[in-house]
Amino acid sequence: MQKAVIIDDERLARNELKKLLLEFPEIEVVGEAANANEGLEKIENLSPDLVFLDIQMPGKTGFDMLLQLEKAPHVIFTTAYDEYALKAFEVNALDYLMKPVEPKRLADALQKLQQAEEKELAATMAGINRGMLTEADQVFVKDGERCWFVKLGEVRLFESVGNYAKVFFGSNKPLILKSLNALEERLDEKVFFRANRKHIVNLRMIEKIEPYFNGGLLLELHGGEKVEVSRRQAVKFKEMMSL
């Protein structure tokens, strides 16, 4: 059984989707929200497995709402017709449904989700869930017109840029509105290591380790980025790696 939340500013649209979802007993609609702020609340309180999200809503758009989430749930976007959003969906291969929703398309989207879920299961089980973000968790990031759901396991490096953090994954490095300290608190320390004041590295993405000045270390990541480990942290790093 999967918990779902529907976020749409139109009551009738929510009702219609609920009615369609009756056909899928494995999905249980545990909550609905009429705008982004209500949506955030519902997601935090109910921690759903799946969110049906409208893009055009009063106040904040669906995209804006996702950017505020620390950990993005699985999202299926719903929209009537929005050229801008459609472009974003197609470019970024996000799951979306066009209103009025075709039952067949809904079934396909849910099945796709099922498959992704199974793949993740192993990873989620490995990290015992203590409110920590695991490698299988995803964040929503947006860079101009482009947006992604990024699995934390795919992130090589977080770099502090003022109040923002630059997220390095694949060939992209968009910014997210989160401080490095806040990230460090929530990230699994077995995987993500605070190398210095400005960087958090993914330990699984290290290519090379070299000694550096002053008893520090220099890490080279798979993407070619070089990160210095301060002397104090180098001690901790060596401890961790020798375990």
Added chain:
Amino acid sequence: MGKTSVRYWICQVLGWGVFGLIHIYFNLVVFAEMFSQHGGQNQYLISLGIFLISGIVCTHILRTIIKKTNWLRFSLNKIWGLFIIGIGATGLLLFYGGNAIEHNTPYSFDDFIQKNKLERAKKLEANAGLDTIRYYSTAPVKDSLSLKTISDIKKNTGWHRNSQGVWKFDDKGDLLGIYQNLLLIALWFLIYIVYHYVDKNRNDQLDRLKLESTVKELELKTIKSHINPHFIFNSLNSIRALVDENPERARTAITELSNILRSSMKAEKSETVSLQKELDIVKDYLALEHMRFEERLNVEMDIDEDTLSQQVPPMMLQTLVENSIKHGISKLVNGGVVRIVADFKGDNLELLVQNTGQLNGNMNGDGFGIKSTQDRLNLMYQGKAHFEIKNLNGNMVESKVTMPVSI
């Protein structure tokens, strides 16, 4: 110097240059023996140069006058008159001006030729043995042979002695020269005018094509902006939800949506519709939006009964109302009011659409339909209708259309 100016000077120099070359060719090659005399060639070239420069100066003066008084705006008949006057004046200016310059320099080729001819006349006279006889005074020699020789000399060289025995030059060249100059200027003028007429025609055609394409684009834009697909699909989605919840409402909603679709298709065919008809569509539209937004959308109408028969552009009020919802109500979590007012203000019909919300800076996007509404009004009422959109005090936005009362 502009592009046209550069082109003009290139044409000037090229045209006169070609003329000069042809002149040189005929004089140097065909009449080679004329230049056998010492210094003849230089004298000729310099005098030709003076003539060419005078030609350029004179035609440039003509062109300045043509441009300043903009001859191209005249009809073809007038142009012909101006053509003759222009050629006459410029031709004479060129001839007398050019000659005046030449005669005041030591380089006059005419003077040089005259001198040569005088020498030839004297030689011919001597050859005939007449130079020793004072044939010109009391004409003691009256035999036909001598008379023929004298007239031959005059015919060949243009020189003859008067009754005092002074050599006189009978100048027939003047008239010929004027004639040639006139012809030259006429040719110049013809090229100039023909070029500009062709150019102007082509530009006119280009302008017309451009205008046509903007009109087409405008039409397309207005038709497109009539109904927003987002609205259609959202309405259909709501209707589908209503089929179970409130079948009666679903039925009327389908009728309302059909009305809107139908009138948007008809809008391109008719120039104007009565305000009554337009308001019917707006009401259907608002009923559908109310179905979507429910308590978030409140509608107020304040319509003067007498305005209902007024003619308005189809789907224009509808576009404004749609915008007030798209950019106003739908952005507000708690929704707001849309207020429609129609009233007479002096000689004008005034349509107001007010909605809760505030204009933000980036309202120049085409999504607002501001430009297309403005363009439509300009096209239909030639500047007698006005459209504006502004923030009212508090948190209201007002779109206002003022158009002349139709009788």
